[in-house]
Amino acid sequence: MCVASLKSMTYALKAKRALAEANISAEIIKLEPRMTHNGCAYGIKFDCINLNSVTDALMRRRINYTEIINL
Amino acid sequence: MIYFDNPATTFPKPNCLSEEISKCIKFYCGNPGRSSHSLSIKSAEKIYDTRALLAKIFGASSENVIFTYNTTYALNIAIKSLLKPHSHVLISDIEHNAVLRPIISLSRQNLCSYSLFCTDGACEDILKSIEDSITSDTNMLICTHCSNVGERRLPIKEIGALCREKGITFIVDGAQSAGVHQINVHDMCIDALCIPAHKSLYGPQGLGMIIFNDDIIGKIIIEGGTGINSLESEMPDFLPERYEAGTMSTPLISGLYESLKWLTDIGIDNIRAYEEELYKTALDLLSINKRIIVYKMNSYPGNTLMFNIKGLPASIVSSELDKRGICTRGGFHCAPLAHQKLKTGPGGALRIGFSVFNTKKEIFSFYEAICEIIKEYKKPIIN
Numbered sequence: 001m002c003v004a005s006l007k008s009m010t011y012a013l014k015a016k017r018a019l020a021e022a023n024i025s026a027e028i029i030k031l032e033p034r035m036t037h038n039g040c041a042y043g044i045k046f047d048c049i050n051l052n053s054v055t056d057a058l059m060r061r062r063i064n065y066t067e068i069i070n071l
Numbered sequence: 072m073i074y075f076d077n078p079a080t081t082f083p084k085p086n087c088l089s090e091e092i093s094k095c096i097k098f099y100c101g102n103p104g105r106s107s108h109s110l111s112i113k114s115a116e117k118i119y120d121t122r123a124l125l126a127k128i129f130g131a132s133s134e135n136v137i138f139t140y141n142t143t144y145a146l147n148i149a150i151k152s153l154l155k156p157h158s159h160v161l162i163s164d165i166e167h168n169a170v171l172r173p174i175i176s177l178s179r180q181n182l183c184s185y186s187l188f189c190t191d192g193a194c195e196d197i198l199k200s201i202e203d204s205i206t207s208d209t210n211m212l213i214c215t216h217c218s219n220v221g222e223r224r225l226p227i228k229e230i231g232a233l234c235r236e237k238g239i240t241f242i243v244d245g246a247q248s249a250g251v252h253q254i255n256v257h258d259m260c261i262d263a264l265c266i267p268a269h270k271s272l273y274g275p276q277g278l279g280m281i282i283f284n285d286d287i288i289g290k291i292i293i294e295g296g297t298g299i300n301s302l303e304s305e306m307p308d309f310l311p312e313r314y315e316a317g318t319m320s321t322p323l324i325s326g327l328y329e330s331l332k333w334l335t336d337i338g339i340d341n342i343r344a345y346e347e348e349l350y351k352t353a354l355d356l357l358s359i360n361k362r363i364i365v366y367k368m369n370s371y372p373g374n375t376l377m378f379n380i381k382g383l384p385a386s387i388v389s390s391e392l393d394k395r396g397i398c399t400r401g402g403f404h405c406a407p408l409a410h411q412k413l414k415t416g417p418g419g420a421l422r423i424g425f426s427v428f429n430t431k432k433e434i435f436s437f438y439e440a441i442c443e444i445i446k447e448y449k450k451p452i453i454n
Contacts, residue, residue: 007299007307007309008104008297008298008299008307008309008312009103009104009115009119009298009299010104010119010122010133010134010311010312011134013115013116013119014119014133014134017119017123028107028112028115029107030106030107038300038301038302038303039299039300039301039302039303040105040298040299040300040301041299041300042104042107042299
């Protein structure tokens with residue numbers, strides 16, 4: 001599974017809604033401490049097979065992710 | 072009971088509001104944006120959906136919708152975070168204390184100077200008054216969209232265009248207009264729109280919003296936990312979390328979502344047309360009575376009427392109406408500038424305003440009660 005880390009819960013929800021519109025299933029997760037640089041952060045978890053579709057969908061909606069983490 | 076104190080708070084509310092608040096408290100009220108368990112996520116989703124719906128109604132991006140306690144908090148945050156030190160601020164001559172008091176306070180601290188622009192006349196007269204008041208230091212203009220003491224509506228689209236042309240930050244107090252008039256922050260060049268949930272959006276008290284047009288990074292007013300970047304000592308530099316320290320009220324925000332859906336199903340334009348019809352009925356009745364003074368700033372209809380019975384303080388009339396089961400408000404309505412302009416006198420004035428739940432039959436009953444009070448108080452109490 002892959003995780004796109006996002007600035008906040010608001011952006012994680014925005015991203016989840018954008019992916020749902022693109023028929024991509026995703027789940028919101030709180031990132032583990034080792035994955036974050038500044039403390040609490042959120043991300044959306046999705047099947048890595050959808051990586052390109054996910055980044056395209058996020059870009060189309062101008063939702064910036066901090067990084068993609070391969071779990 | 073007849074309720075005409077809608078400019079202060081609309082009542083009653085649609086059933087969906089209380090049902091959702093109750094449902095939230097009973098079934099899903101986790102702490103939004105703080106954890107990843109199902110109730111926390113559900114709460115955060117409800118808040119996000121409300122942001123997104125508000126963003127759609129007012130022409131903004133969902134992350135630019137900031138929740139506050141009420142419009143006064145929203146205005147204070149917008150004004151104090153966007154004000155550049157030692158600048159000149161323009162406000163209208165009918166502003167509510169929610170704008171007037173922060174600006175006077177800031178000017179007394181020498182953080183800004185301010186002037187009033189005149190709201191008399193047509194759109195071009197107002198724009199001329201603004202242009203004449205602009206100085207080389209002017210970088211903020213704040214005005215109400217609709218006055219809370221009458222039907223006065225300011226041409227915010229034209230004012231917004233002028234502010235954009237001059238590089239002036241434009242803040243709008245939409246306390247009386249949100250839910251009754253169409254407002255689009257993008258099309259109207261509004262930098263920050265401040266609105267309440269509890270008036271014409273038919274939401275709960277204790278909830279207000281700032282809707283920013285853009286990702287504005289102003290000064291921080293309230294600091295604290297946001298659920299993100301917890302190891303950093305400073306607030307986030309992005310919206311909405313920059314302005315939302317502490318736990319948001321999931322029950323109130325979830326309730327507002329249901330009210331907004333109910334409101335948009337009826338349609339803002341339909342609500343305005345209905346309320347204007349009620350206003351015309353009330354105005355026609357009150358205008359024919361020689362003991363009544365109706366205070367008007369415009370010829371066009373609104374949904375709020377101010378009047379006095381000659382010789383009677385507004386507080387007595389309001390109290391007499393209350394005895395007859397009619398809720399109104401007498402006094403000064405937190406808007407001293409507008410009262411000076413209308414010359415309402417030492418007792419202020421009585422205000423009635425309508426919601427979608429009022430009827431013409433209620434207006435006729437109200438007028439009968441007014442006629443009874445006039446008969447009862449034949450002798451004037453005040454000049």
